[in-house]
Amino acid sequence: MHAMTEVKAIKTAAEAGLAETYAAARSRLPGGKAVAAQRQAAFEVFVRDGLPHRRVEDWKYTDLRALMREARPLAPPPDAAAKAQAKTAGAMLGDVETRRLVFVDGAFVPELSDTAALENGLTVGSLAQALADGDAALSGELGKRAPATDVAVALNTALMGDGAAIRIAPGATIERPLHLVFMASGKPAASFVRSLVAVGERARAMLIESHEGPPGCGYQVNAALELAVGEGAHVDHVRIIGEGAEALHVSTLAAAIGGKARFNTFSFVIGGAVVRNQIFLDFDGDETVAGIRGATLLKARQHADTTLVVRHSGRGCQSREVFKSVLDDEAHGVFQGRIIVKPHAQQTDARMMTRALLLSDRAEADNKPELEIFADDVQCGHGATAGAIDEALKFYLMARGIPNAEAEALLIQAFLGEALDGLEHAALREALMHRVANWLKTRG
Amino acid sequence: MPLLEINNLHAGIEGKDILRGLTLAVNAGEVHAIMGPNGSGKSTLAYVLAGKDGYAPTAGEVLFDGRNIFDLAPDERAAAGLFLAFQYPLEIPGVATMTFLRTALNAQRKKRGQAELSTPDFLKAVRGLAKTLGIDQEMLRRPVNVGFSGGEKKRNEILQMALLEPKLAVLDETDSGLDIDALKIVADGVNRLRERTRSFIVITHYQRLLNYIVPDVVHVLSKGRIVKTGGKELALELEARGYAEYQEEAAVA
Ligand SMILES: Nc1ncnc2c1ncn2[C@@H]1O[C@H](COP(=O)(O)OP(=O)(O)OP(=O)(O)O)[C@@H](O)[C@H]1O
Numbered sequence A: 001m002h003a004m005t006e007v008k009a010i011k012t013a014a015e016a017g018l019a020e021t022y023a024a025a026r027s028r029l030p031g032g033k034a035v036a037a038q039r040q041a042a043f044e045v046f047v048r049d050g051l052p053h054r055r056v057e058d059w060k061y062t063d064l065r066a067l068m069r070e071a072r073p074l075a076p077p078p079d080a081a082a083k084a085q086a087k088t089a090g091a092m093l094g095d096v097e098t099r100r101l102v103f104v105d106g107a108f109v110p111e112l113s114d115t116a117a118l119e120n121g122l123t124v125g126s127l128a129q130a131l132a133d134g135d136a137a138l139s140g141e142l143g144k145r146a147p148a149t150d151v152a153v154a155l156n157t158a159l160m161g162d163g164a165a166i167r168i169a170p171g172a173t174i175e176r177p178l179h180l181v182f183m184a185s186g187k188p189a190a191s192f193v194r195s196l197v198a199v200g201e202r203a204r205a206m207l208i209e210s211h212e213g214p215p216g217c218g219y220q221v222n223a224a225l226e227l228a229v230g231e232g233a234h235v236d237h238v239r240i241i242g243e244g245a246e247a248l249h250v251s252t253l254a255a256a257i258g259g260k261a262r263f264n265t266f267s268f269v270i271g272g273a274v275v276r277n278q279i280f281l282d283f284d285g286d287e288t289v290a291g292i293r294g295a296t297l298l299k300a301r302q303h304a305d306t307t308l309v310v311r312h313s314g315r316g317c318q319s320r321e322v323f324k325s326v327l328d329d330e331a332h333g334v335f336q337g338r339i340i341v342k343p344h345a346q347q348t349d350a351r352m353m354t355r356a357l358l359l360s361d362r363a364e365a366d367n368k369p370e371l372e373i374f375a376d377d378v379q380c381g382h383g384a385t386a387g388a389i390d391e392a393l394k395f396y397l398m399a400r401g402i403p404n405a406e407a408e409a410l411l412i413q414a415f416l417g418e419a420l421d422g423l424e425h426a427a428l429r430e431a432l433m434h435r436v437a438n439w440l441k442t443r444g
Numbered sequence B: 001m002p003l004l005e006i007n008n009l010h011a012g013i014e015g016k017d018i019l020r021g022l023t024l025a026v027n028a029g030e031v032h033a034i035m036g037p038n039g040s041g042k043s044t045l046a047y048v049l050a051g052k053d054g055y056a057p058t059a060g061e062v063l064f065d066g067r068n069i070f071d072l073a074p075d076e077r078a079a080a081g082l083f084l085a086f087q088y089p090l091e092i093p094g095v096a097t098m099t100f101l102r103t104a105l106n107a108q109r110k111k112r113g114q115a116e117l118s119t120p121d122f123l124k125a126v127r128g129l130a131k132t133l134g135i136d137q138e139m140l141r142r143p144v145n146v147g148f149s150g151g152e153k154k155r156n157e158i159l160q161m162a163l164l165e166p167k168l169a170v171l172d173e174t175d176s177g178l179d180i181d182a183l184k185i186v187a188d189g190v191n192r193l194r195e196r197t198r199s200f201i202v203i204t205h206y207q208r209l210l211n212y213i214v215p216d217v218v219h220v221l222s223k224g225r226i227v228k229t230g231g232k233e234l235a236l237e238l239e240a241r242g243y244a245e246y247q248e249e250a251a252v253a
């Protein structure tokens, strides 16, 4: 008998759990009718495709369907104890002076946030609040930049609870870096945070996101940031993923960058059991200069995937992509980088370099750099390497009296330096180097 | 008791025998020169002494200060007072010269139970030595040996030696690639460190260096063995006559 069987993408316990979560929560998620419709459309993308798996090209190395065993329930609003914990969150920044906006289990906590005496031209707030208030301008921006067909983004849109809503007026210079502190309190729960940041023309700002939580709890985070960088603006973005050892973390940065801008983004991935760090950048205007860098340090059985898609549509833009990963034990590091140069994007100058340093025979690196060039007058290149510590260099150091572990630490720091040196903010660079040094100290 | 005692050392790389029964004793305060044709095993001896991976001894022993060095890792040998000036010093991108020097010095001091040097004392020591060796302050700000000329790298090796104050320094062709002025600077650097208790093994192809660093003993190494030992006049003899007769001797033996 030949029966028509409907292909259902929802098969696994985690997929069923996500569908149940949505069904139960949809009526109380923030936002008016338009937002609800957006959520529903996004949810349908998920229903159609299910969780991404290894036969989906962009998710080839991060089979979320296999890696995500169950869907955690939505995190309840943080209680007093969770808030108390969050006081020290973000400490990895050392003494970098920032304006902190604190989110615990995905919810904005005004009493821990620094919203007083805002610089001229700076507006900060909670996304949930803005959606509840029916901020039309804001909901109009929602989903404009993030790729709607990406299932991680779709789930974020369907289930987003809160996040930061930030506007910087044209010409404004925001001296203090804005620090979005995302902390999980350690409940076996899930949070879906969505942040919208719009930086006006010629404005200047630095935006740091840090994501952290305690070890020993399999919490789940899906964080998305949509960023608009106006013409001539200068924006530095830093994302620190320092989740607890059992956490599942999916991050998306989707940015549209105007012409004659300067834009830097740096991803520092050090925590979490399974991490997917997606970066989608659209260079729409001409003559923008961008630095796109990252450092990943993994050990034990950590898995982290950085997937970058850079689209050059404007003319004469320059982008430098440098991603370094240090992989120990049985860790698995993935870097997929795609640079697309559109037909009109003449004189694009894009160079992508990715290197993995393997500290153990069992560690694994997958590097997939790609160039898709449709313009003829461009300078583009990419390179990828993976290898172990250079024994000859190590011997030279040891012959001077430097013990094995210290010699390796020096070489690892030197290896990461090429990426970290791209951070112009000296105190932040120091703080991350310090974090690297601590990571190295805990090596076996 | 000699500072360094090598008895019937056999060693090779990848199963290939290179040192084939080498015996040598260096007393505290002595300067020994080792000369020998290309490929005779001079650098191999230097690497075996310093403990490079893959340069495994298959027979014999090496005692340094009475201790069997094969029990020690390269950093432990260095802390015990053994120094190797590399024939080909390596460039280490990303590691600042000052960080490298300070880490090395303090690691050795720590292992010997000495206090770390304070930053001002350390800087003063390095700057003073750099000046006497004609090393620019600007070079010290670069990563280790990166962008250094061949001769600058050799001088940097001597700087490291002078800072680390070893008991025994093995200089592997430190003179090659040096111009005449640099040769004098390096030789002066070595001579300043010559003391009653400090010893040197100077590996060289050229008698010229030995005019400046006058050796107590000269050895000829051929095919992995010491085939002739003499005073400083042996170097002059070799300069005049070459190694032909010794290569035959080694082959017969
Ligand atoms: N990694 C290696 N693998 C195989 N053979 C090697 C290796 N290194 C050195 N050898 C061989 O060992 C022998 C001794 O080499 P070594 O470098 O010790 O000679 P040397 O006396 O220092 O010569 P030179 O005067 O040219 O510096 C040579 O025949 C060389 O080819």
Ligand SMILES: [Mg+2]
Pocket: B042, B043, B044, B087, B172, B173
């Ligand atoms: Mg040699």
